[in-house]
Every structure is written in C-alpha cells, then in structure tokens.
Amino acid sequence: MAHAIEVNGLTKEFSSKVKSQGFTASVKGLLAPRYRTIRAVQDISFCVEEGDILAFIGPNGAGKSTTIKLITGILFPTSGSISVLGMNPHTQRKHLSYHIGTVFGQKSQLWYHLPPIDSLTLLGSIYDLSKKQTKNRIEFLAGIFELETFLDQPVRKLSLGQRIRCEIAGSLIHSPKILFLDEPSIGLDVVVKQRIRDLILKINKEEKTTIFLTSHDAGDIEKICKRALVINHGALVWEGTIKDMKYSLLNRRIIDVKTDQRLCIDIPGVKTVKSKEYAAKLEVELSAVSVEEVIQEIMKRVGIKDITISNVPMEEIISMIYQGGFA
Amino acid sequence: MIRKYSTIFSFSLKNQMVYVPAFMFRNVFFILVLFVFSNLWRVVYGARDTIAGLTLTQALWYLAFTETVELGKVRIFDEIQTEVKEGTLAYTLNRPYSYLLFMYAKGLGSSVPQMLSLALIGSLFSFVFAGPLPYFNPAAAAVVLMGGVGCTLAWMLLIGVLSFWFEEVTPFYWLLQKLIFIIGGMFIPIDFFPPWLESLARYSPFAFSAYWPAIVSVDYSSMRFLTAAAGQGFYILLLLSISALLYRRGIRQLSVQGG
Numbered sequence: 001m002a003h004a005i006e007v008n009g010l011t012k013e014f015s016s017k018v019k020s021q022g023f024t025a026s027v028k029g030l031l032a033p034r035y036r037t038i039r040a041v042q043d044i045s046f047c048v049e050e051g052d053i054l055a056f057i058g059p060n061g062a063g064k065s066t067t068i069k070l071i072t073g074i075l076f077p078t079s080g081s082i083s084v085l086g087m088n089p090h091t092q093r094k095h096l097s098y099h100i101g102t103v104f105g106q107k108s109q110l111w112y113h114l115p116p117i118d119s120l121t122l123l124g125s126i127y128d129l130s131k132k133q134t135k136n137r138i139e140f141l142a143g144i145f146e147l148e149t150f151l152d153q154p155v156r157k158l159s160l161g162q163r164i165r166c167e168i169a170g171s172l173i174h175s176p177k178i179l180f181l182d183e184p185s186i187g188l189d190v191v192v193k194q195r196i197r198d199l200i201l202k203i204n205k206e207e208k209t210t211i212f213l214t215s216h217d218a219g220d221i222e223k224i225c226k227r228a229l230v231i232n233h234g235a236l237v238w239e240g241t242i243k244d245m246k247y248s249l250l251n252r253r254i255i256d257v258k259t260d261q262r263l264c265i266d267i268p269g270v271k272t273v274k275s276k277e278y279a280a281k282l283e284v285e286l287s288a289v290s291v292e293e294v295i296q297e298i299m300k301r302v303g304i305k306d307i308t309i310s311n312v313p314m315e316e317i318i319s320m321i322y323q324g325g326f327a
Numbered sequence: 328m329i330r331k332y333s334t335i336f337s338f339s340l341k342n343q344m345v346y347v348p349a350f351m352f353r354n355v356f357f358i359l360v361l362f363v364f365s366n367l368w369r370v371v372y373g374a375r376d377t378i379a380g381l382t383l384t385q386a387l388w389y390l391a392f393t394e395t396v397e398l399g400k401v402r403i404f405d406e407i408q409t410e411v412k413e414g415t416l417a418y419t420l421n422r423p424y425s426y427l428l429f430m431y432a433k434g435l436g437s438s439v440p441q442m443l444s445l446a447l448i449g450s451l452f453s454f455v456f457a458g459p460l461p462y463f464n465p466a467a468a469a470v471v472l473m474g475g476v477g478c479t480l481a482w483m484l485l486i487g488v489l490s491f492w493f494e495e496v497t498p499f500y501w502l503l504q505k506l507i508f509i510i511g512g513m514f515i516p517i518d519f520f521p522p523w524l525e526s527l528a529r530y531s532p533f534a535f536s537a538y539w540p541a542i543v544s545v546d547y548s549s550m551r552f553l554t555a556a557a558g559q560g561f562y563i564l565l566l567l568s569i570s571a572l573l574y575r576r577g578i579r580q581l582s583v584q585g586g
Contacts, residue, residue: 074417076579097423107415111338113345118338125334126424 004178004210005048010080012041012066040066042234053204053211055225059322063234064214068180085177101171105183109170110155116166117151120173127174141169145199161192178210185217197224218314230321246311253291254310255282260303270294331424332432339436350444357394357445361452364390379518385545387457391449392541393513396475399442403434403480407487408496427484427570434480460545467552468544474559475540481566488570491577512538532562
C-alpha cells in the first residue's frame with residue numbers, strides 16, 4: 001500500500017522573545033531583545049498508509065497542531081522531510097491543498113449569517129469546481145451527512161452537532177484524499193459524537209479517504225482509529241495499532257466481581273481498585289499473574305455470582321501515556 | 328481565478344446584509360456630522376456663491392460622499408491582526424487562494440451594504456438641507472466611491488500584514504485615518520487648501536480615498552473621472568504589491584512565532 005504521508009526526522013524550532021520582569025528590564029528588552037529557542041517537534045518520523053485512519057494524540061502543547069501545520073505546508077520545518085501524496089507540502093502547498101481537507105475544531109469555515117449551502121458553494125468555487133460539480137457534490141454530501149433539512153438555515157441557528165456535520169462536509173467538497181480532523185468532537189454530546197464518528201467511518205469506507213485525527217476524546221480514538229501515534233514534548237513516544245495499545249502494551253485487565261461473601265485478596269500483581277461489601281474491582285498486572293490464576297484464587301476463597309473481565313479504559317491508557325507511563 | 332474572488336465578494340456582501348438595520352441606527356452619528364458641517368459651511372460661505380469653484384450645495388454633498396467612503400469600509404486589518412496573533416491564520420492558509428485577495432474581496436463585499444446605507448442617508452440629508460446637485464453622474468460616482476473604499480482597504484491590508492512584525496497595528500491605522508482626514512481632503516476639499524499644500528495633497532494616495540471620489544461625484548468631468556479611476560487603480564495595485572511582498576516574508580515570520 002502506498003504512503004499517503006511520509007515524515008522523516010522532522011524537527012521544528014521556534015524563537016521566542018524572553019520577556020523580563022520590571023520596568024528597566026522591559027526597556028532593556030526593547031533595545032536588545034533576548035530570544036530562546038523552543039523545540040516544538042523533535043526528530044519525528046512516521047508513515048500513514050492510504051485509506052488509514054490514524055489517531056495523532058498527545059497532551060496540550062505536545063506538538064500536535066505544529067505537526068499538522070508542518071504536514072499541510074503551513075509551517076516550514078527546521079529540518080527533516082515531509083512527503084504528502086508524493087508532494088512536498090512547502091514547495092507545492094497550493095497544489096497539495098486541492099487534495100487535502102481540514103476541519104479545525106477551533107476555527108469555523110462556515111459563514112455565520114448565511115445558510116451552509118452558501119458556504120459549501122463558496123468552498124466549491126474556491127476549489128475551482130464548476131457550478132454543476134459543486135451542486136452534485138453538495139447533494140452527495142448532504143445525503144451522507146443528512147444535511148438536507150437544515151441546508152437552507154443560517155449557520156447561527158444550527159446546533160453544534162449540525163454545524164460540525166456541515167464543517168466536515170465543507171472539508172470534503174473537493175473530494176480530498178486526506179482529511180485532517182483536529183478535535184472534531186469537541187463540545188459535542190455523546191449521541192452526536194457517535195454520529196460524527198459513524199460519518200467519519202462512512203466517508204473513509206466510501207471514498208477511501210485517509211483520516212488523520214487529533215482528539216483528546218478516548219472514544220474517538222478507540223472507535224474510529226486503527227493506528228495511533230502518541231506525541232509528548234515534541235517527540236514521538238509511542239506508535240502502533242489501537243489493539244496493541246489496549247491489549248499488549250498496557251498488559252493490564254480489570255476484573256469486576258460479585259461474590260457471596262466479602263472478598264479479601266492479596267496476590268502479587270493484583271490491586272483492589274474498589275471494594276464494597278460483596279463486590280470488588282481488581283486491576284491485574286498480566287506480567288505478574290494471569291487472569292486465570294486470579295479467578296482460581298478468588299474461587300478458592302468465595303463463591304462467584306458474576307464476573308466481568310475488561311481492558312483498562314482508553315482514558316486511563318491515554319492518561320498514562322501523557323504522564324510518561326510509556327515513555 | 329476571478330470567479331472565486333467574485334464569489335467571495337458576493338457572499339461577503341450577502342453575509343453583511345443582516346447588519347443593515349444596525350447600520351441604519353449607527354448612521355445617527357453620520358447625520359450628526361453632516362448637520363454640524365452644514366451649519367459650519369453656511370457660516371464659512373456667508374454671502375459667497377462659491378469657494379475654489381465649489382458651491383455651498385456641492386461642499387455639503389462633498390462631505391456626504393467622503394463620509395460614505397470613510398464610514399463605509401470595514402476594518403480588515405483587525406481580522407488579519409487577530410488571525411496572526413492567535414495563529415488562526417494558519418487554518419485558512421491551506422486553501423487554493425491568495426489570502427490577501429481573499430481578505431480584500433471579503434472586505435469589499437462587506438463594505439458595500441454599509442456604503443449603500445450611508446449613501447442613502449447622506450443623499451437624503453444633503454438633498455433636504457442643501458438641495459440637488461447641479462449635475463450628477465451616478466455610474467461614475469459608484470465607480471470612484473468603490474475605488475475610494477478599494478484604496479482604503481488596500482491600505483488596511485498593508486497595515487494588517489504589518490502584524491507579522493508588530494503586536495499591535497491599530498496605531499498605524501490611526502495614522503492613516505488622520506492622513507486621510509487632513510491630506511486626503513476628508514472634511515475640507517483639497518481645492519480649499521493653500522497652493523503649496525494643495526500641490527502636495529492632490530495626487531497623494533490619501534486623496535484617492537477621500538477627495539477624488541467625492542469631487543468626481545459633486546463636480547463631474549470626464550477628465551476628473553479618468554484621473555480618479557487611474558490614480559485609484561495605480562495606488563491599489565501598488566499597495567497590494569507591497570502587501571504581497573511583505574506577506575511572503577511575514578509567512579516565514581509566522582513560522583518563527585509558531586502559528
């Protein structure tokens with residue numbers, strides 16, 4: 001499979017003015033400003049296959065947005081190379097822009113007082129689509145994203161969920177090969193989030209669009225993405241499949257058990273997370289003890305009424321990565 | 328190429344139409360300015376029929392037209408400054424258009440509804456308080472008034488681009504505004520100036536934002552119209568070219584600031 005994105009040894013440094021405290025220091029700063037170098041992205045390398053759905057995650061300030069801006073050609077790298085669909089995003093930014101779409105949670109591309117159909121029409125002309133092509137594409141996207149009922153209402157009167165659907169549809173007007181989604185589900189309720197996830201999966205399936213997603217929402221990552229890249233302090237700290245992230249790498253399971261007596265358990269590698277009368281929640285470290293051994297041990301002590309074995313929630317995995325658990 | 332910017336212009340105009348009732352209310356200030364100046368000019372003219380070739384009627388209409396341009400334009404440098412400061416400019420860059428021409432077309436489109444409401448009120452006021460103009464060429468007036476806004480917007484684009492280097496560019500706008508007020512003949516037609524200042528001011532870029540659109544509207548001649556249109560075209564191109572050059576350097580500056 002061909003690479004949609006190929007990044008090698010990418011580094012980005014910024015110069016930031018040092019602001020001194022006090023009046024005299026401020027005046028000195030005006031005459032002889034001092035700068036410090038900040039390394040926002042440090043020597044990262046990765047590939048994204050065509051048609052892949054990739055999660056690009058990391059805490060605030062980790063370097064996610066900077067990396068996206070570098071990949072889309074908005075920022076110039078200090079060193080390293082980037083190839084997007086075989087193009088250099090910095091020398092061929094305009095040409096590349098016809099093949100990529102972006103949705104930024106913080107920046108709307110819809111005109112606030114106009115209905116979404118106007119914004120979509122405008123985007124069509126920005127991407128040099130003919131009137132007929134734009135009309136056909138809007139009809140297609142309106143069908144997929146179920147926009148028909150509010151396509152003629154001013155954007156200001158739409159719900160957040162309706163607006164996000166229009167934002168994504170707008171980013172797909174020119175049938176991009178890669179879609180960059182930066183926090184698309186921010187502020188949405190559970191039901192709408194799920195709907196947006198379904199739509200992203202649908203567009204990936206129907207148009208083979210490569211999806212590059214950044215999100216702090218564990219559900220987005222778990223339910224949409226196949227692979228993940230974790231970035232922290234500008235460096236890539238983990239790369240692999242979501243399955244690996246959950247099953248192999250973390251190497252922990254959660255056992256929720258209901259018993260006929262109070263359960264007291266003291267096995268190396270087993271931590272009691274919660275205990276209430278005849279119920280307990282245990283965290284099992286698989287490198288120390290197997291789930292089977294733990295269950296056998298429980299059965300020796302008490303009768304089991306109900307038991308559930310699950311993985312550690314995605315939120316906890318991500319939280320661990322952010323805190324340096326995998327670094 | 329042209330289609331995308333004309334579409335941006337028309338959608339920007341449409342988007343701004345929603346504010347028309349708000350403009351009408353804001354135009355109370357405009358009426359106040361016209362009222363004060365109409366009284367002032369009456370005192371200045373006294374028993375004289377003309378000053379520097381302009382009648383009292385023309386002088387009052389002149390102000391209505393300069394104010395239409397001045398109050399009609401939108402402050403596009405504000406939007407550019409905010410986008411540069413907050414780094415959100417980056418989000419609009421990966422589109423196949425020129426950011427500067429996008430902002431310019433958007434600014435022109437947003438200015439039209441404001442200008443129309445101002446022109447309507449200014450004309451009504453001038454008609455009631457000063458009477459009709461002896462001769463008025465509406466097509467020529469529309470072209471040069473739009474050209475006046477085009478000149479001011481080109482200045483504002485340049486000021487906006489300066490925000491790549493300056494954290495606050497509003498003082499540059501204040502400076503521009505004062506130059507248009509004084510040298511550009513905003514309140515007083517350049518013809519009233521002493522000869523040395525008149526020769527300096529007449530072909531300055533600031534005059535093409537205020538004096539030329541208004542003088543063509545109140546005292547039309549084909550020569551004046553051609554001078555105004557050519558001057559506006561020249562300065563718009565010049566300012567857009569300087570903005571484009573600075574913008575190219577600024578984009579690298581944005582890279583340094585981190586977007």
